[in-house]
Amino acid sequence: MNKKTKKTIFWTLLGGFVAANVMVYKHAYHFTHVTEGERSLSPESLSFSQKLKILLGGISLPKSQNILSPSITPKRETIFIPTRNNKYKLESWFDKVENSKGTVILFHGYGGCKSSYELEADYFRQIGYSTLLVDFVGHGGSEGKEISLGYHEADDVQAVLDFIKNKYQTDNIILYGSSMGAASILRAIAVYDLKANKLILECPFATMKQTVKGRFEAMGVPSQGLAEWLMFWGGLQHGFWAFTHNPETYSKKVQTPTLLMGGIHDARVKNWEIDKIYENLATKDNKKELVWINAGHESYIITEPEKWKKSISDFL
Numbered sequence: 001m002n003k004k005t006k007k008t009i010f011w012t013l014l015g016g017f018v019a020a021n022v023m024v025y026k027h028a029y030h031f032t033h034v035t036e037g038e039r040s041l042s043p044e045s046l047s048f049s050q051k052l053k054i055l056l057g058g059i060s061l062p063k064s065q066n067i068l069s070p071s072i073t074p075k076r077e078t079i080f081i082p083t084r085n086n087k088y089k090l091e092s093w094f095d096k097v098e099n100s101k102g103t104v105i106l107f108h109g110y111g112g113c114k115s116s117y118e119l120e121a122d123y124f125r126q127i128g129y130s131t132l133l134v135d136f137v138g139h140g141g142s143e144g145k146e147i148s149l150g151y152h153e154a155d156d157v158q159a160v161l162d163f164i165k166n167k168y169q170t171d172n173i174i175l176y177g178s179s180m181g182a183a184s185i186l187r188a189i190a191v192y193d194l195k196a197n198k199l200i201l202e203c204p205f206a207t208m209k210q211t212v213k214g215r216f217e218a219m220g221v222p223s224q225g226l227a228e229w230l231m232f233w234g235g236l237q238h239g240f241w242a243f244t245h246n247p248e249t250y251s252k253k254v255q256t257p258t259l260l261m262g263g264i265h266d267a268r269v270k271n272w273e274i275d276k277i278y279e280n281l282a283t284k285d286n287k288k289e290l291v292w293i294n295a296g297h298e299s300y301i302i303t304e305p306e307k308w309k310k311s312i313s314d315f316l
Contacts, residue, residue, distance in 0.1 A: 024226075024229050024233055027230055028234035029233075029234075031061070031230070032147050032237065033061070033138070033146050034061055034063040034147070035062060061111055063138065063139065063145075064113040066113050066114060066115035066135070066140045069115070069119075074121075074122070074125065075096075076093040077094045077095075077096070078091065078092070078093055083137065083160075084152065084159070087144075089142065090137065090156055091142045094132050095121065096130045097128060097130045100129060101127075102174060103129065103172070104173075104176055105160060105161065106121055106124075106176045106181075107176065107185060108134075108135070109178045109181055110180040112178075114140055115133075117178070123301065124312075129316075130170070132164060137152070137153070146238060147180075149180055149183065150180050150181075150183030150186075151187065151238065152238065153180065153181075153184035154187035154191060156184065157177075157185055157187075157188035161194055172197050174316070175194075175200070176200040176202075177201055177202070178202040179202065179205070179269070182204035186204060186247045186254065187250050189253060190249070190253035190254070191250075195256075197256070197257075198256060198257045198315070199256050199257070200315070202262075202300060204247045204274075205268075206270075208245040209228070211268070212230055214267070214268050214270075228243075248273070248276045248277050248280055257283055258283055258289070259289050259291065260278050260289070261291045261311065262274035262291075263292075263295040263296050263300070264292050265296045266296050266297045267297065274290070275290075278290045291311045294307075
């Protein structure tokens with residue numbers, strides 16, 4: 001092989017390596033930042049051509065929009081809570097109940113928003129609790145564009161808890177989180193030693209690697225190597241090492257009474273992930289509870305309302 005041929009091969013390989021990294025960087029960016037345009041369908045719903053388009057260019061995740069339910073009309077107060085060293089403000093809805101038993105703070109999942117949990121909040125008010133529904137940074141009415149799948153959202157959890165304690169002097173605080181919201185709560189407790197009275201957590205993922213792998217698997221694409229590649233660039237974009245963002249590890253720091261719920265048919269968060277987090281919780285056996293709902297990665301109050309409500313009521 002002559003020198004010219006070797007040089008051609010070298011530059012071809014280098015060009016391919018750079019192009020591949022640019023593509024993965026774009027994927028990581030689109031996965032963790034809201035953009036303009038229509039939202040990509042869930043991986044399970046994509047056709048072959050749609051999957052190919054996403055593989056080449058990344059997903060489209062426009063900022064979620066709060067849609068008010070005409071059947072639920074609480075006397076809400078819209079408040080804006082500063083977070084991340086006053087870089088952003090979180091839009092939140094506070095609904096005060098007379099003679100309240102406490103306040104339930106609700107945190108949504110990836111790509112969601114606070115209005116998605118109006119049914120849950122309405123039930124909490126029915127049983128005597130005030131509620132605070134929160135949009136994370138990059139979601140709903142809150143500022144910002146970035147999403148870190150619970151890493152920096154833990155800062156938002158801390159900011160909200162500090163705000164509600166200082167402004168409303170409420171004593172009994174219950175933190176409720178679904179999916180990314182649950183992961184954010186677990187990280188906030190582990191990192192900031194937050195003091196809440198009880199936790200209600202639905203379908204938190206066990207590790208960042210597992211949740212990224214799940215996206216590839218849902219599209220029928222091998223995840224080995226690709227998940228790690230995406231995590232590297234995604235973490236770099238957000239200023240943290242994504243391989244240590246693991247709610248199963250955070251749960252070892254949790255000593256707060258906890259109700260953990262999982263969907264039996266959840267394809268996004270595997271049953272073993274829920275089991276692992278439950279096993280790691282540092283609460284005493286009589287202060288933690290695991291409930292399985294006959295559902296996938298979806299709203300439990302819609303899928304199995306009576307069991308969900310009874311589990312919540314009994315726990316509180």
